[in-house]
Amino acid sequence: MTQHVTDAVPTDASAAASGHREWWRDAVIYQVYPRSFADGNGDGMGDLPGIRSRLPYLKRLGVDAVWLSPFYASPQADAGYDVADYRAVDPMFGTLTDADDLVREAHALGLKVIVDVVPNHCSDQHEWFKQALREGIGSPLRERFHFRPGKGAGGELPPNDWESIFGGPAWTRVTEPDGTPGEWYLHLFAPEQPDFDWDHPAVHDEFRSILRFWLDLGVDGFRIDVAHGLVKAAGLPDIGREEQVKLLGTEAVPYFDQDGVHEIYRGWRRILDEYEGKTGGRIAVAEAWTPTVERSALYIRPDELHQAFNFSYLTTEWNAADLRDVIDRSLGAMNAVHAPATWVLSNHDVVRHSTRLAEGDEARGLRRARAATLLMLALPGSAYLYQGEELGLPEVVDLPDEVRQDPAFFRSSGQDGTRDGCRVPLPWSGEAPPFGFGPVEGGPSWLPQPADWNRLTVAAQEGDPASTLEFYRSALAVRREHPALGAGRQVIWLDTPKGVLAFRRDTADGSFVCTVNLTATTVSVATPGTLLLASAEVEPGPARTALPADCAVWWAV
Numbered sequence: 181m182t183q184h185v186t187d188a189v190p191t192d193a194s195a196a197a198s199g200h201r202e203w204w205r206d207a208v209i210y211q212v213y214p215r216s217f218a219d220g221n222g223d224g225m226g227d228l229p230g231i232r233s234r235l236p237y238l239k240r241l242g243v244d245a246v247w248l249s250p251f252y253a254s255p256q257a258d259a260g261y262d263v264a265d266y267r268a269v270d271p272m273f274g275t276l277t278d279a280d281d282l283v284r285e286a287h288a289l290g291l292k293v294i295v296d297v298v299p300n301h302c303s304d305q306h307e308w309f310k311q312a313l314r315e316g317i318g319s320p321l322r323e324r325f326h327f328r329p330g331k332g333a334g335g336e337l338p339p340n341d342w343e344s345i346f347g348g349p350a351w352t353r354v355t356e357p358d359g360t361p362g363e364w365y366l367h368l369f370a371p372e373q374p375d376f377d378w379d380h381p382a383v384h385d386e387f388r389s390i391l392r393f394w395l396d397l398g399v400d401g402f403r404i405d406v407a408h409g410l411v412k413a414a415g416l417p418d419i420g421r422e423e424q425v426k427l428l429g430t431e432a433v434p435y436f437d438q439d440g441v442h443e444i445y446r447g448w449r450r451i452l453d454e455y456e457g458k459t460g461g462r463i464a465v466a467e468a469w470t471p472t473v474e475r476s477a478l479y480i481r482p483d484e485l486h487q488a489f490n491f492s493y494l495t496t497e498w499n500a501a502d503l504r505d506v507i508d509r510s511l512g513a514m515n516a517v518h519a520p521a522t523w524v525l526s527n528h529d530v531v532r533h534s535t536r537l538a539e540g541d542e543a544r545g546l547r548r549a550r551a552a553t554l555l556m557l558a559l560p561g562s563a564y565l566y567q568g569e570e571l572g573l574p575e576v577v578d579l580p581d582e583v584r585q586d587p588a589f590f591r592s593s594g595q596d597g598t599r600d601g602c603r604v605p606l607p608w609s610g611e612a613p614p615f616g617f618g619p620v621e622g623g624p625s626w627l628p629q630p631a632d633w634n635r636l637t638v639a640a641q642e643g644d645p646a647s648t649l650e651f652y653r654s655a656l657a658v659r660r661e662h663p664a665l666g667a668g669r670q671v672i673w674l675d676t677p678k679g680v681l682a683f684r685r686d687t688a689d690g691s692f693v694c695t696v697n698l699t700a701t702t703v704s705v706a707t708p709g710t711l712l713l714a715s716a717e718v719e720p721g722p723a724r725t726a727l728p729a730d731c732a733v734w735w736a737v
Contacts, residue, residue, distance in 0.1 A: 204401070204463045204486055204562060205520040206666035207244040208656060209294065211566045213528050214251050214273055215259065215626060216605040219617050224624030226605065226617070228274035232282045234608075235289055237638070241570060242656030245292035247403050247465075249528060251279070252298075255305050257372035258587050259603075261296075261405060262303035266390045283398045292400040294465065299387050300406040301373040309374050316357045324380045326366035326416070338364055341418045342435060345369050346587050350435075366416075368409060368435060370587045378410045378444065388451060395455045401463035401486070407479065408468040411440035437470045445484040452486075463487065465522075473506070473513045480519040487562060490522045494530065498537050498548055498730075500681050500698045504673065507559065514561070515669050521561035525552055526569050532602050535575035546572050547730040550651060550715035551696055554732035557659050558694035560668035560685070565652075568606050571636050572648035575601040576627075583627060604629055609639035651715070658713050658734065664692035677703050680727070684708070684737065691737035697727040709737035 218230030228251060238246060250260035253268040260270065269276050286293045302309065312321035328339035330353060338351035345368055352371040356362035366375045376383045391402065413434035448464060455462045463486040466479040476488045496506045514521040525533040533552060538545025549572065556563055579600055586598040605625045608616030611634045614625040634640065641647035659665045664685040671683035679699035685692045693708040707725045711718065712734040718725065720733075727733065 202461055203244065203292065204461065206560075206668075207292070207562045208242070208557070208659070209245040209247050209292075209562065209564050210238055210241070210243040211247045211249065211527060211564060213249045213567055213603055216603050217567055218606070218608070219614075219623075219625070220274075220619070222618045222620040222623050223272075224614070224618065224626050225272050226626075227272065228269065228278040228282050230618075232278070232285055235282075235286055235291065239289045239291060240653070242653055242660060243291070243565065245294055245400065246286060247294040247564070248296065250296045250298060250405075255303055255372065257303065258370050259585065261298055262301070262305075262370065262373045263298050264303040264305040265307075266297075266302075267393050280397055287398065293398075294401040294403055294463070295394055295399050296405055297387070297390065297394075297402045298405040299376065299378075300409040301367065301369060301375045304372045304374055306374075313354060314357065317363060322363070324377055324383055325374050326377050326412070327363045328366070328416070330364050335361070335363075339366075340416050341420070342366070342368070342416075344371075366412075368406075375412075376410070378440075384444070384447070388447070391448060391451050395451070395462060399462075401452075401465065403465045403467060404485070405467055407445075407466035407485075407488075408437045408441065408470060409435060410444060411438040413438055432471050437468070437475060442478060442481075442484060445479065449484055461486070465489065473509050477513040477517050477519065480514070481517045482519075487520065487522050489524055489527075489564070491524075493556075494524050494526075498552070498698055500679050500696075503555070503698070504681055507671065511560065511670065520667065521559065522564065523556040523559050523561065524564040524566075525549075525556060526566040526602065527564070528566065528603055529599055530602065532566070532569065532573060532575045534569070534572055535577070538574075542574060544730065545574065546648070547716060550648065551698075551730050551732035553652070554655060554713065554715050554734060555681070555694060555696050557655055558665065558683075558685075558692070558732075558734060560666075560670065566602070570649055570652035571607070571638065571641060573604075573606075573633075573636060576604045576630060577601055579604075579627065585627075600627060603627060607633040607637040609637050610634070651713075654713055655734075662692055662712070662736070663687045663689035674706075674708075676705065679703070680705060682706075682708075693735040693737055694732065695727060695735065696732040697729060700729050702726050702728050707735075709735040712736050 212231055215226045217226045218234045220227045220229030251269055251273040252263045253265035253270045254260045254262050269279050283293050308321050308324055312319050329335050331337040338349050342350040344350045350366055350368050351364040353364045354362050367373050368375055417434050452462045466485050466488040468476055468479050468488050469491055470476045473492045479485050479488045490510055492506050496502050510521045534545045534549035537548040584598055584600045586600045604627045605617040607629055610616050613629045614623055615633055615637050617625050641649035664687045671685055674682040676682045680697050680703055682695040695705055697703050704724050705727045707720050707723055711720045714733045716728050716731040718733055
């Protein structure tokens with residue numbers, strides 16, 4: 181049997197010397213999108229008390245940590261990613277006391293809590309930016325943002341040709357206090373989201389303070405929004421081409437993935453290490469869209485951040501050769517910097533993978549999604565789940581225009597599609613919307629749920645061994661219990677028929693094989709051991725097993 185072992189390096193000596201387990205190296209982290217998870221007061225908007233009430237559900241699901249998207253004070257021009265006050269909770273989500281209660285209760289259940297931090301930009305209602313506008317040209321506060329004079333005879337043209345991720349120019353011209361047209365400010369996202377200028381020391385000082393504020397409250401780490409965007413190329417040069425990068429793009433551009441970001445994160449790592457204690461560490465996770473997985477690995481060198489999202493994996497097609505290649509490249513790049521690989525299939529910015537993999541056939545999409553989940557959870561490192569994927573929720577593709585709220589939808593060009601379809605509130609119970617999302621039967625929800633989601637509610641799936649919810653619970657339980665799953669640095673590829681992937685993972689306490697049929701037909705594969713879990717109905721044979729199309733199997737060896 182031909183075998184191929186991915187590149188491996190010894191376990192990080194610093195982890196062994198520290199005397200405690202680094203929980204994040206093999207953690208399964210569940211993303212909660214607060215406005216869509218659970219509504220505690222019946223106003224149709226998810227909130228912190230609602231999340232707190234559902235923490236036992238997440239504990240039973242079997243995840244290790246909860247990542248909360250922004251709940252800070254915000255005008256909500258971009259669903260809270262436009263922060264007006266980084267130390268306050270927006271009243272729509274609750275209070276600072278609610279946040280403290282949530283963290284304490286999560287810890288009591290054995291769950292870690294990671295919160296978003298948004299350092300690339302703030303809200304145009306942030307006090308710094310409002311003061312910069314009030315004081316006009318020459319205000320010291322303007323130096324904390326990218327204010328520039330325009331081009332053209334009267335300054336009527338933007339300072340450069342950069343485009344917003346959401347479409348349209350990345351610059352907006354302000355009206356000065358005397359009523360005249362004045363300078364322009366940079367916003368890589370919506371006009372309501374001015375970019376900070378990280379060349380200014382006050383910006384560094386402020387975010388060091390923000391990190392300490394939330395670490396003192398007890399959070400276990402941060403997910404860094406647009407981690408690749410903080411530093412812009414000197415002089416803000418033109419790109420010089422008509423087609424520019426989108427958020428999910430990987431082209432090299434002068435406003436993303438500049439080398440200067442790494443010194444920022446070295447400073448942040450020193451703060452996180454101060455709080456390490458005996459819990460296995462406080463961590464930071466980079467949302468960094470980079471041209472290559474090797475560039476992503478630079479963010480998680482030993483003196484920088486702990487993890488980076490593996491968007492190369494998320495964007496890989498349902499194809500055996502391509503998946504094997506991205507797995508090898510990911511493990512190789514992360515091993516080179518002594519960091520764990522991460523794996524993710526869905527989040528609040530992309531089409532849900534049950535729909536993305538469907539190619540127009542919902543049943544096929546769910547089959548592939550379940551198989552993709554087993555493949556992901558079998559790989560060495562840490563995995564991220566997006567709320568609702570454990571229910572098999574599809575993307576909602578027919579939302580009426582009048583209910584959509586994604587700012588990308590309201591601009592003429594920009595990020596492909598909209599993100600509202602993956603943000604529809606979760607269905608918990610009942611036969612009609614809002615399916616237990618809030619405490620009021622028939623009450624509101626900020627985005628409408630499809631009427632046929634009654635078959636996908638938590639209540640409808642609990643106890644049904646064929647349901648996607650029970651499948652996820654089983655997969656996470658096996659992953660937690662089997663010694664060859666979770667943390668690690670390598671896989672051993674096994675010979676398979678074309679279109680099938682199989683790899684083994686070994687420890688002193690046991691071995692494990694994952695087999696995935698990515699073809700459209702049943703394939704005969706070797707039976708390497710005892711069946712642990714399958715994404716579809718499988719009857720193992722003594723020597724060979726007929727593996728259905730789009731199916732994954734875990735084996736104990």
